[in-house]
Amino acid sequence: EKKIKELYEKNSISKDIITKITGKAHVLKKKGYDTIKIMNFCGTHEWTITHYGIRSLMPDNIELIAGPGCPVCITPGHYVDLLIDLSMEGYTILSYGDSYKLPGTRLRGIRSLFDARIHGGDTRIVYSFLDAILIARRNPSRKHVFFAVGFETTMPSTAVPLYNKVVPENLLILSAYRLTPPIMKYLLEEKPEAVIHGVIAPGHVSAVIGSNSWKFLPEKYNIPTVVAGFEPIDVLLAIYYILDMMDKNEPKLINEYTRVVKPEGNVFAKKVMSKVYEVRDAYWRGIGVVPKSGGYHSRDYLKHDLYYNLGIEDKPIKDILPGCKCPEVTLGISKPTDCPLFMKTCTPSNPYGPCMVSSEGTCRIWAENLPLK
Numbered sequence: 001e002k003k004i005k006e007l008y009e010k011n012s013i014s015k016d017i018i019t020k021i022t023g024k025a026h027v028l029k030k031k032g033y034d035t036i037k038i039m040n041f042c043g044t045h046e047w048t049i050t051h052y053g054i055r056s057l058m059p060d061n062i063e064l065i066a067g068p069g070c071p072v073c074i075t076p077g078h079y080v081d082l083l084i085d086l087s088m089e090g091y092t093i094l095s096y097g098d099s100y101k102l103p104g105t106r107l108r109g110i111r112s113l114f115d116a117r118i119h120g121g122d123t124r125i126v127y128s129f130l131d132a133i134l135i136a137r138r139n140p141s142r143k144h145v146f147f148a149v150g151f152e153t154t155m156p157s158t159a160v161p162l163y164n165k166v167v168p169e170n171l172l173i174l175s176a177y178r179l180t181p182p183i184m185k186y187l188l189e190e191k192p193e194a195v196i197h198g199v200i201a202p203g204h205v206s207a208v209i210g211s212n213s214w215k216f217l218p219e220k221y222n223i224p225t226v227v228a229g230f231e232p233i234d235v236l237l238a239i240y241y242i243l244d245m246m247d248k249n250e251p252k253l254i255n256e257y258t259r260v261v262k263p264e265g266n267v268f269a270k271k272v273m274s275k276v277y278e279v280r281d282a283y284w285r286g287i288g289v290v291p292k293s294g295g296y297h298s299r300d301y302l303k304h305d306l307y308y309n310l311g312i313e314d315k316p317i318k319d320i321l322p323g324c325k326c327p328e329v330t331l332g333i334s335k336p337t338d339c340p341l342f343m344k345t346c347t348p349s350n351p352y353g354p355c356m357v358s359s360e361g362t363c364r365i366w367a368e369n370l371p372l373k
């Protein structure tokens with residue numbers, strides 16, 4: 001901790017911001033704020049905070065908590081089960097690397113696409129949806145499924161090729177896309193135990209949906225909100241802005257990441273997404289059904305939809321494994337170290353729960369960036 005503080009003090013900008021944060025935290029403590037909880041939505045912000053030791057710089061009354069910003073962590077387990085089965089039945093399953101080790105709902109046997117590959121299933125990692133298109137085109141007699149996991153950041157990567165009609169017929173998509181503002185609304189409405197005084201809103205997502213998408217946080221819930229970039233200085237500035245708004249009792253939306261994020265976002269991407277996907281209520285792993293939070297193929301694109309082609313229902317089943325506290329970690333109610341399995345049964349090389357799989361998962365980030373405060 002001492003060494004981290006010394007490093008930050010060598011840089012006049014970070015030193016200045018930390019001094020201001022400390023001053024504001026002191027003022028707020030005098031006003032009765034013994035604990036100020038600031039939630040970062042995005043897994044990459046959590047990585048910056050943990051990797052660069054930002055928690056250890058915070059005054060005692062400031063707690064930085066991780067939020068639901070890991071799409072792999074909340075992807076329903078029954079999707080993985082279905083893809084494992086299909087990989088054994090003649091389909092080629094194409095997945096991003098961070099979903100490859102995601103466990104399904106089964107406790108024993110083949111638990112992930114990675115396991116399926118070992119047991120003879122045809123599962124492969126791709127770096128992009130365009131890779132999936134190329135693989136499917138090269139093997140026209142075989143059916144392929146792309147596992148589309150992500151938030152609004154990755155939705156355009158499938159929406160644009162579908163819209164441009166360049167996706168071959170033998171490539172189906174399991175759309176696991178989930179939308180970020182609805183989960184924040186759900187958290188604030190349905191989980192009163194998750195106390196949040198300020199929000200660091202996601203930078204990458206906001207580049208697509210626009211910073212204005214987060215206006216509801218200050219306007220409806222009085223929560224100071226800052227859309228921030230991913231450098232330590234960005235995060236420190238966001239914390240300072242939140243404390244400053246709290247001190248002045250003027251909750252607003254501030255866009256700190258103006259070098260990337262526009263108020264209206266990426267207008268073209270949003271237009272294409274609205275044509276290819278329709279928004280419906282959707283299940284989040286271990287959390288439940290969140291209103292208007294899922295991106296599902298609209299009618300014109302159903303010929304590429306996996307569930308539609310199989311003629312089966314997308315029906316969630318219990319998908320949090322015994323002992324795993326991932327839903328509470330995802331909603332900022334628990335920390336990874338509150339889970340008795342953390343770094344015992346559940347490790348980055350052998351993940352038991354979904355929050356230990358992706359580099360955006362809070363448990364994985366904490367596991368790889370110890371020591372912790």
Ligand code: SF4
Pocket residue numbers: 323324325326329336339340341342343346352353354355356363
């Ligand atoms: Fe779940 Fe593993 Fe995290 Fe525990 S450490 S909450 S088992 S992902």
